[in-house]
Amino acid sequence: xxxxxxxxxxxxxxxxxxxxxxxxxxxxxxxxxxxxxxxxxxxxxxxxxxxxxxxxxxxxxxxxxxxxxxxxxxxxxxxxxxxxxxxxxxxxxxxxxxxxxxxxxxxxxxxxxxxxxxxxxxxxxxxxxxxxxxxxxxxxxxxxxxxxxxxxxxxxxxxxxxxxxxxxxxxxxxxxxxxxxxxxxxxxxxxxxxxxxxxxxxxxxxxxxxxxxxxxxxxx
Ligand code: ADP
Numbered sequence: 001x002x003x004x005x006x007x008x009x010x011x012x013x014x015x016x017x018x019x020x021x022x023x024x025x026x027x028x029x030x031x032x033x034x035x036x037x038x039x040x041x042x043x044x045x046x047x048x049x050x051x052x053x054x055x056x057x058x059x060x061x062x063x064x065x066x067x068x069x070x071x072x073x074x075x076x077x078x079x080x081x082x083x084x085x086x087x088x089x090x091x092x093x094x095x096x097x098x099x100x101x102x103x104x105x106x107x108x109x110x111x112x113x114x115x116x117x118x119x120x121x122x123x124x125x126x127x128x129x130x131x132x133x134x135x136x137x138x139x140x141x142x143x144x145x146x147x148x149x150x151x152x153x154x155x156x157x158x159x160x161x162x163x164x165x166x167x168x169x170x171x172x173x174x175x176x177x178x179x180x181x182x183x184x185x186x187x188x189x190x191x192x193x194x195x196x197x198x199x200x201x202x203x204x205x206x207x208x209x210x211x212x213x214x215x216x217x218x219x220x
Contacts, residue, residue: 002028002080002081002082002083003026003028003082003083003108003111003210003214004082004083004085004102004107004108004109004110004111005019005022005028005082005083005084005085005110005111005112005113005210006085006088006089006098006110006111006112006113006184007019007022007084007085007086007113007115008112008113008114008115008177008180008181008184009114009115009116009117009195010117010119010122010170010173010177011122011126011166011169011170011173012117012121012122012123012125012126012129012166013115013116013117013122013195014115014117014125014195014199014202015086015087015115015195016032016034016035016086016087016138017138017199018115018199018202018203018206019032019084019085019086020032020086021203022084022203022206022207022210023083023084026082027081027082028081028082028083028084029073029076029078029079029081029082029083029084030083030084030086031070031073031074031079031083031084031085031086031088032086032087033066033069033070033085033086033087033088033090034086034087035086035087035136036069036073037051037055037061037069038055038136039136041055047065051065055159055160056159056160056165057160057165057168058160058165058166058167058168058169058172059168059172060090060091060172060176063091063093063094063097066088066090066094067093067094067097070085070088070094070098070101071097071101074101074105075105085098089180090176090177090180091176091177091179091180092179092180092183094180095180095183095184096183098110109187109189110184110187110189111189111191111210111213111214112184112187112189112190112191112213113191113192113193113206113209113210113213114181114190114191114192114193115193115195115202115206116192116193116194116195116196117195117196118196119170121196122166122170123163123166123167123170126161126166126169127161127162127163127166129157129158129161130155130156130157131155131156131157131158132148132150132151132153132154132155132156133153133154133155133156134148134151134152134153134154135148135150135151135153137149137150137151139155188213188216189213189214189216190213191209191210191212191213192209193205193206193209
């Protein structure tokens, strides 16, 4: 059974970008619940369409739906090589369910990384963020108004990145997701990485933090 990493952090911390890079480099399956939901909405999946209103308001989708989605992905054969979870767990109930699923899969300990970024910086980043309407890739804010560098699709603001919704998402994060950090904090495989640095620096620190956590040794 391969490595299992949980990428924690507030909206806008850059955890999705880091999760994607880390998964590619280590040959792991990235499971991003936000991407799965947005994809399902695009396909017209009825459960996702119901969830959409909550997503657009910056609220969380219910635990039962999210746990079922993640359980299903974790049982896929390509998850055996190891996984990086991005956007899950977001509540303590989801974290408990994840522990249960990992036990059922006979997986090793979860490595939990918190990508920490101060709130003012998050608001600034999220309000400027653009994603490709076609492939969902995050674009550099400096490129806003131009085409997606990956597929040529149109760059748009994500429905939940408007100022009011961003503030709501940050509130929801403080209320529902911060307690998940407390749930994990005492584990020897929990590490914090400073996300308010250039992406390459965050990447290097994150790699080191995961390896240190795996050795169960000192260092961040
Ligand atoms: P962010 O960029 O804020 O990390 P995501 O792309 O991970 O956002 O998720 C977008 C939205 O999808 C969330 O605001 C929420 O409505 C829903 N969502 C994603 N993952 C979860 C989850 N684990 N539990 C509940 N809702 C979720």
